[in-house]
Amino acid sequence: MAPNDLRRPFKRPDISDQQRRREQSLLRQAQNRRDAQHQARCLASTAFSLASQTLEPPVSESELEIEAVPESLPGHEPENEQGPSPRDFNVVQASKLKSVEAKKWFAKQLMHPEWMIDIPDGLSQDWYVFARPSGKRCFVVSSNGTTISRLRNGSILHRFPSALPNGARKKDVSGSAQSYSILDCIFHELDQTYYVIDMVCWRGYSLYDCTAEFRFFWLNSKLAETGACDSPSHYHKYRFSLVPVYNCDHNGLYAAYTEAVPYAKDGLLFYNKHAHYQTGITPLALVWKDENCSQYVIDTDSEGQVPSQQQVVLELQEDGKLTTSDDPPMVFGCLDGSFIAQSELKSGCLLRFAIGEGGLVFVDGKLEKADLHYLGKANRARASADSFSKVMFQYSVRHSPLRIDDLLGSVSSPLHQGSKPCDVEMDG
Template structure:
């Protein structure tokens, strides 16, 4: 379950949402089964293979169980203190929590994780410590606590969870991430040298018909590359391509992206597995020009809220609204060519 970036304050923030301070580190799934524990990154590569105190996570008599007694935890590995911070629970002892709302999953996570002994210091059969993360109701006190209270890890922004949403794979607007320079070291993306580039960089995926898309499901199309340019540069469908947002920036009409002034740069590092999401591109653009500030969030939870609509459990499977396709400009070794336009977001 991957959060979208908060580019607008959601309705009923103080009533329907939790907030937590997100640990800095590597997002991963931790799976314990058959006497071993494995953590995998988003691209599928193994981060660690180790014994743990999670159910069926080590080959000990006390930790034995059936083949169906496995656990899946959604974690962030914090390098500095070698700890897995558990931000969500997908499965516990073979019991799936996919159809449970976030309120129940967080309750189950805190109670079961402590009972398992996984929060104890490392030992021979428990190589890494696990820890839950303080979760607050997103009212004035909770939001300020998540934002200001000291925690044993380096913060990397705030995570917001809709209380009534079920767990779903992929990006979802019912989980949101927000950050500023007070609660994150890296508000604006840095380049390969760790420096903030003078112009924002975006990564899009090239499709077979020349369209450039985000990682959203369904993907959002930013434009189309000219076929002559594709052949000339040897680009292939599925390639991830890096662009700069030029001086023309992003133009929005009635809240929808109308056009973008993009300049083609190169292919990103091969380790990069996914294109940017639409919300990330917009959040990064806002962070440079008109950021959503903590005072905006505090004002929203302090404002009158419509009490008529009763909350209900919802699936985290939302189709994003359509956006007009912007005009792009591309540049390769000083040579510029125009990109074709279409009128629809996706075909």
């Protein structure tokens, strides 16, 4: 350790290639435009097609998730659809999936942030920041006179009338009866409010291929017009609310970290302004937390206690390798064939391990060895293994945490102005 090196907390080149992956992700989204209209249709149709099926009940720690169907925004026309695609097949099959398979399919539909291992280049110019509400992550889909929110495992959290477009059966509904909207939300149980953190589709217009800067502007402009942010009523069972989003300069970061909000905070979320809405894990969205902005910084065990050793959940592959949920996955170790047979483990199982005193060993910035000790199968409610960034964030928290002073020190000095949200403030 080098306690006098002020730059040490800012970058961790020996354990992280997060910046390289951020650059690659931006390049890929510029080169490969997704068929946004088709993606949204898949989400909406699958969300409702599963509504009549019996799925696992919601789990307290589960995240919500769902997909919907949009048309493209002006200037964001989708590619032409030519016959059935693999995604068509996946959506049809997804409506029949149950248990583990359903969890895996739905787990891939939300955009999940990586955990902040190092501080991005251009943090103060290219990123937004906001305090993440504590609660259940979900997709909320309004269509055909009803609104459904779904957990990541495919189970319905709520089916209810809402003031969202086509979200309730009212005679004075404007717009096409076939249009739908999809919001990425966190349901905060204490005040029974859906806090909207992103917009995927609005009145049939897809925002998948729009930048976060545009999506936040659109969300801030459109949601309040519907009355969805008003108090609950007969045709609006749950209240929706926006969160204050700040430019990630010194003032904005400090405000997101310290200012009071009407919900319990669960860390800070950072969004790259140029990032599209990418399903799965992306380095263009990052989560960071400490004990001052989150009740849970270090992962707890099944009894809610912080274990003496860090625990990780990995997926068992056919060849015995233990991998993370990343794409491509990161290999943390390998189980012997005899142990797999003796323990009656199968490919695809999620297994829990403790990281022993040997810790994690890196060579030239790559994981070389992990001191893993098998604890057993993971909770059945788990939809996927841990991501590499989550494992590394938890490891850093225990050994050399990235602190708020490090983040503040990486952005420009405060300007002589108040700490006000940026133009895309979401404070409904």
